[in-house]
Amino acid sequence: xxxxxxxxxxxxxxxxxxxxxxxxxxxxxxxxxxxxxxxxxxxxxxxxxxxxxxxxxxxxxxxxxxxxxxxxxxxxxxxxxxxxxxxxxxxxxxxxxxxxxxxxxxxxxxxxxxxxxxxxxxxxxxxxxxxxxxxxxxxxxxxxxxxxxxxxxxxxxxxxxxxxxxxxxxxxxxxxxxxxxxxxxxxxxxxxxxxxxxxxxxxxxxxxxxxxxxxxxxxxxxxxxxxxxxxxxxxxxxxxxxxxxxxxxxxxxxxxxxxxxxxxxxxxxxxxxxxxxxxxxxxxxxxxxxxxxxxxxxxxxxxxxxxxxxxxxxxxxxxxxxxxxxxxxxx
Amino acid sequence: xxxxxxxxxxxxxxxxxxxxxxxxxxxxxxxxxxxxxxxxxxxxxxxxxxxxxxxxxxxxxxxxxxxxxxxxxxxxxxxxxxxxxxxxxxxxxxxxxxxxxxxxxxxxxxxxxxxxxxxxxxxxxxxxxxxxxxxxxxxxxxxxxxxxxxxxxxxxxxxxxxxxxxxxxxxxxxxxxxxxxxxxxxxxxxxxxxxxxxxxxxxxxxxxxxxxxxxxxxxxxxxxxxxxxxxxxxxxxxxxxxxxxxxxxxxxxxxxxxxxxxxxxxxxxxxxxxxxxxxxxxxxxxxxxxxxxxxxxxxxxxxxxxxxxxxxxxxxxxxxxxxxxxxxxxxxxx
Numbered sequence: 001x002x003x004x005x006x007x008x009x010x011x012x013x014x015x016x017x018x019x020x021x022x023x024x025x026x027x028x029x030x031x032x033x034x035x036x037x038x039x040x041x042x043x044x045x046x047x048x049x050x051x052x053x054x055x056x057x058x059x060x061x062x063x064x065x066x067x068x069x070x071x072x073x074x075x076x077x078x079x080x081x082x083x084x085x086x087x088x089x090x091x092x093x094x095x096x097x098x099x100x101x102x103x104x105x106x107x108x109x110x111x112x113x114x115x116x117x118x119x120x121x122x123x124x125x126x127x128x129x130x131x132x133x134x135x136x137x138x139x140x141x142x143x144x145x146x147x148x149x150x151x152x153x154x155x156x157x158x159x160x161x162x163x164x165x166x167x168x169x170x171x172x173x174x175x176x177x178x179x180x181x182x183x184x185x186x187x188x189x190x191x192x193x194x195x196x197x198x199x200x201x202x203x204x205x206x207x208x209x210x211x212x213x214x215x216x217x218x219x220x221x222x223x224x225x226x227x228x229x230x231x232x233x234x235x236x237x238x239x240x241x242x243x244x245x246x247x248x249x250x251x252x253x254x255x256x257x258x259x260x261x262x263x264x265x266x267x268x269x270x271x272x273x274x275x276x277x278x279x280x281x282x283x284x285x286x287x288x289x290x291x292x293x294x295x296x297x298x299x300x301x302x303x304x305x306x307x308x309x310x311x312x313x314x315x316x317x318x319x320x321x322x323x324x325x326x327x328x329x330x331x
Numbered sequence: 332x333x334x335x336x337x338x339x340x341x342x343x344x345x346x347x348x349x350x351x352x353x354x355x356x357x358x359x360x361x362x363x364x365x366x367x368x369x370x371x372x373x374x375x376x377x378x379x380x381x382x383x384x385x386x387x388x389x390x391x392x393x394x395x396x397x398x399x400x401x402x403x404x405x406x407x408x409x410x411x412x413x414x415x416x417x418x419x420x421x422x423x424x425x426x427x428x429x430x431x432x433x434x435x436x437x438x439x440x441x442x443x444x445x446x447x448x449x450x451x452x453x454x455x456x457x458x459x460x461x462x463x464x465x466x467x468x469x470x471x472x473x474x475x476x477x478x479x480x481x482x483x484x485x486x487x488x489x490x491x492x493x494x495x496x497x498x499x500x501x502x503x504x505x506x507x508x509x510x511x512x513x514x515x516x517x518x519x520x521x522x523x524x525x526x527x528x529x530x531x532x533x534x535x536x537x538x539x540x541x542x543x544x545x546x547x548x549x550x551x552x553x554x555x556x557x558x559x560x561x562x563x564x565x566x567x568x569x570x571x572x573x574x575x576x577x578x579x580x581x582x583x584x585x586x587x588x589x590x591x592x593x594x595x596x597x598x599x600x601x602x603x604x605x606x607x608x609x610x611x612x613x614x615x616x617x618x619x620x621x622x623x624x625x626x627x628x629x630x631x632x633x634x635x636x637x638x639x640x641x642x643x644x645x646x647x648x649x650x651x652x653x654x655x656x657x658x659x660x661x662x663x664x665x
Binding site: 030032033034045046049050053165168173174177182184185186187188304305306307 | 426427429547548549550552573574575578579580581582583584585587588589613614615618619634637
């Protein structure tokens, strides 16, 4: 085994162990509403709910992390994240619009439409718009994509504020909670199967294109010189990243920083080769999100539960600044 | 006059006729006079439009009922004013005061006050719910300059807070010992007697156990203790199933551990009381908790349930009815 391969193998083993530890921690930890923290294996009902939380966190974490890897390769920008293309703001816009329609038309449906469907439709719809506007001479252009993504995100943000302004009081709080990201214990089996399948298939496609991504990150001329057609590759990466992000947002809301930090953490441990990086980033994403969920179980705030997005931002923000300052984020 | 000719070479009204010949001095004076008349006429029209007096008489602080011009920045206070028959005295409202007709102008909200509109409305009283820091400093300065009286409440969370807020309204609006003050206080007494009758009616036919008041399902968001709905529940003889205070998020596992024997879902959007609670409950309805097994599951679809105000009287009536229904529920035989 060559030194690099050995490092990768050890790194992957290390990530698997971390994932295992976070999963065990999540299955054991429970703080009741009076603040008493327990670490124990409990009855099947509670365990089933904890398993659901683990699966939601794993699917969302892996999807966001793999999506981050794809977008960083596609945009050739190590600071790109899944939300740069507007998927999360599109999803949030669709959710707030559905909430507004429900409240104004006096429809009571699944408690204010915090359903996965509007989020998924909103995310995919926004990505479609970004795709159409981000083309140059018929092919996706990385710079145009980023610019269009930023503008579409800003427009969606303005519309979210507009609909948020119109929402009744109680729904405003619900929207804010959803936008901070939640690991739902009540996700249905069908939701888990659909989003889980998307995460698996998306990761498999990303693995398949691993070597092509390695070449694509070198630069347009270098990629073409080794016979790589960049146009179709960018299209595939965009579509796969978009669908993975949409699935994650639909399942757990727009959780920040996972898609940015997990690829960098994996790159730090495993190196820049995308075939290994995809697997490593997925594991890092899973560990980060389950770890954040464990933190939200442990840290008590007035007896209630903090949204998991608060913890990913608290972990991811400083980590991001560290990467930026130390230069380790550069692939 | 020479300057007119010097810089007005191309303009016929600056010294040349359209055919190129020069105006006489008399003609120029006439033209300038005509322009002056037009300007004066325009100014007169603008002055008339600007000074059109459709503003009412402005009074300082406590006044009589006919002189009141109230701006409310709090939907809860607005709702109380409407129930106290003061709706016609409200000249400005917050964005969230939906209990008023939409033609009453919006003057912003607590965080973003539209001062220009506020000045236009010339209120006599401004009623608001403030944060811990109190009212906006600019607003206080303006109020002092203009003689507006400000009534502010820092916290309206519990039933006692609501009563305190409502009972203070006459003190803010009217002179102590005035006829209006007495009349308003009497109205408030009547409202509270009605609430007391609902809350303290014979309780033997009502459910008296713990109830979880849920307003969102996954994550589960609840009305904890020290909230007005929890207070209503306790006053009706039941208790709050959770020990958390205020509005909190819980996990489904927390609910499973709490094992509440009864659950009420507070729906906001619908006034349709026929909505199926099991459809709304989603994953909450699939938990193995006593409320599910005994089918003590209900929906309270009253928009007033979201407002800590006088609307709690109608909410109390609905809660009492639900607790009565809960009392009929029994654990089905396995």
